[in-house]
Amino acid sequence: MMSPGVTRIAPYSRDAGRRAAAVKMVLAGAALAFLAGCATFGAGTPEEAVTKRADERWAAWVKRDYAKAYEYNTPGYRGTVPYEKFVTMRGKDVRILSGKVNKVTCSSADRCEAKIELKARSALMMRQSFPKEIVTFIDETWVFEDGQWWLFERI
Incomplete structure (x- = not known):
C-alpha cells in the first residue's frame, strides 16, 4: 500500500522513449523552421x-x-x-x-x-x-x- 500523496513511477518502457525522441525531433524541426523563417524575413x-x-x-x-x-x-x-x-x-x-x-x-x-x-x-x-x-x-x-x-x- 502506498502512502497518500506518493505517485508511483512506471518503469521506463521502449515505447515511452520512442515517443519522447519523436517529440524532440518534431520540436527541433519546428524550431529550425521558425529560425529559417526569421532569416528569410529578417531583411x-x-x-x-x-x-x-x-x-x-x-x-x-x-x-x-x-x-x-x-x-x-x-x-x-x-x-x-x-x-x-x-x-x-x-x-x-x-x-x-x-x-x-x-x-x-x-x-x-x-x-x-x-x-x-x-x-x-x-x-x-x-x-x-x-x-x-x-x-x-x-x-x-x-x-x-x-x-x-x-x-x-x-x-
Whole structure:
C-alpha cells in the first residue's frame, strides 16, 4: 500500500522513449523552421533585401573585389562559369566609379528587377575630349533560391 500523496513511477518502457525522441525531433524541426523563417524575413521586404544585396555587390565591384562580386551570382551560374571567365567577360577598359540601386520591383515572391544607376569612366574617354564620367542605368534580375537572393545572369 502506498502512502497518500506518493505517485508511483512506471518503469521506463521502449515505447515511452520512442515517443519522447519523436517529440524532440518534431520540436527541433519546428524550431529550425521558425529560425529559417526569421532569416528569410529578417531583411524586411523582398525589395529591401534585393536592394541591400545589389548595393553590396556593386560596392565590391567598385573596390575591384571581383571575387566578392562573383559570389552574388546564382549557384548555378557559378557552377557553370568559372571565376576567371567571369572576370575576363567584364572587360578592362571601363572603370565603374559607383553603382547604386535606383528602384526594385518584384513581380513575384522569388523574382525582382533592380534598376541600377552606374557611373563609369572609360580609358578611351581619358584620351579624347569626352566627359570624364558617364551615368547610365542597367536592369538586373534577382531570384530567391535556397533562402537567399541571387543575381541572375544569362550564360
